[in-house]
Amino acid sequence: MKVNFCLPIVSMNGGIRVAAIYAKALAQKGHQVVVVSPPPMAPTWKETVKSWLKIAPLPYPSRINPSHFDGLGLDHRVLDRWRPPTDADLPDADVVVATWWETAEWVNRLGPAKGAKVYFIQHHEVFPHLPVERCRATYRLPLHKVVIARWLKDVMSRDYGDDVVDLVPNSVDRTQFFAPAREKQALPTVGFLYSTAHFKGMDVSLEAIRAVRQRIPQLRLVCFGSVHPSPDFPLPEGCDYVFSPPQDQIRNLYARCDVWITASRSEGFNLPAMEAMACRTPVVSTRTGWPAEALESGSNGYLVDVDDVKALARVLEQVLSSSPEEWKRLSERAYETACRGSWEESARQFEQALLRACERSRRGEIAGKGV
Numbered sequence: 169m170k171v172n173f174c175l176p177i178v179s180m181n182g183g184i185r186v187a188a189i190y191a192k193a194l195a196q197k198g199h200q201v202v203v204v205s206p207p208p209m210a211p212t213w214k215e216t217v218k219s220w221l222k223i224a225p226l227p228y229p230s231r232i233n234p235s236h237f238d239g240l241g242l243d244h245r246v247l248d249r250w251r252p253p254t255d256a257d258l259p260d261a262d263v264v265v266a267t268w269w270e271t272a273e274w275v276n277r278l279g280p281a282k283g284a285k286v287y288f289i290q291h292h293e294v295f296p297h298l299p300v301e302r303c304r305a306t307y308r309l310p311l312h313k314v315v316i317a318r319w320l321k322d323v324m325s326r327d328y329g330d331d332v333v334d335l336v337p338n339s340v341d342r343t344q345f346f347a348p349a350r351e352k353q354a355l356p357t358v359g360f361l362y363s364t365a366h367f368k369g370m371d372v373s374l375e376a377i378r379a380v381r382q383r384i385p386q387l388r389l390v391c392f393g394s395v396h397p398s399p400d401f402p403l404p405e406g407c408d409y410v411f412s413p414p415q416d417q418i419r420n421l422y423a424r425c426d427v428w429i430t431a432s433r434s435e436g437f438n439l440p441a442m443e444a445m446a447c448r449t450p451v452v453s454t455r456t457g458w459p460a461e462a463l464e465s466g467s468n469g470y471l472v473d474v475d476d477v478k479a480l481a482r483v484l485e486q487v488l489s490s491s492p493e494e495w496k497r498l499s500e501r502a503y504e505t506a507c508r509g510s511w512e513e514s515a516r517q518f519e520q521a522l523l524r525a526c527e528r529s530r531r532g533e534i535a536g537k538g539v
Contacts, residue, residue, distance in 0.1 A: 174264060179394075187267050191240070203245065205245075272287050284525040285309075285534060307328045315333055318461055340509075427488060462505055469505075
């Protein structure tokens, strides 16, 4: 197949990473893959003035951000400026893949020769900071949907009346995320991903951690993130924060922890939770994304309701206070859960979903037409 990927501004976020994994896997299978994305938007005059006055650095210092597409050897075409791609920017193909709500609008406007139109959905993008009605409208476009979690497939059926949706779950790279069996540490350690996005629930995580620290004063904290800590979400004293760690070092951060906390209010999948478990670190999570589907409280991790700080603190303390034998059982079951699938199998399913889109396009069920 000839496959076009239509991406937003590339970066180091999880959604871009998953798209990069599938683009690379398809290329390795012998498919012709082209990736198109816009460069970062030019800074506004206010941002430029602040930079001159050294009040704040420019938000995008270069034409293209570091991203998970770096070094993959793919045909990645960065547009001349930030704008939607046109037919002239992409080769004719069998399939063209949109990768989030805005790119779905772009792909929908492309001519049929650019391929059967696919919408790769990694979250239900209906957040207040986005144009909600435009986002909802993209899920009604005549595109073949591929989702990463069962809850997203249910939403597409219940809210948008589309029952012909492929579920291709994410996986974990066990050559990158792994750890030998280990014992519970003498110094209890909690890890988490730092994010300032409201739906990630950083405020909830920090409040729960503060509550646990009152009862376990020696609690050690380890976290990493792709943004610098904000005054809105100040890190607790003594927290070991690593900014944008190299990908091959993240597993060591997971493996330093006795428990990983994730308090998201909404998640498409939550890859860090799976990665932590692949590094034998039990996860305490709110009932969102993949953890809600994969965790069984007390068996391979713990689930609590969204925004329930007290419950989150209680189960954090429970894991940290468990006996060495109880903790090791929890660690081993977490590891087994994370290792059930593979990116190779997910890539095979993604390839099959694209072939199914081609068939549906030929039958006139979705937009686009293979060449």
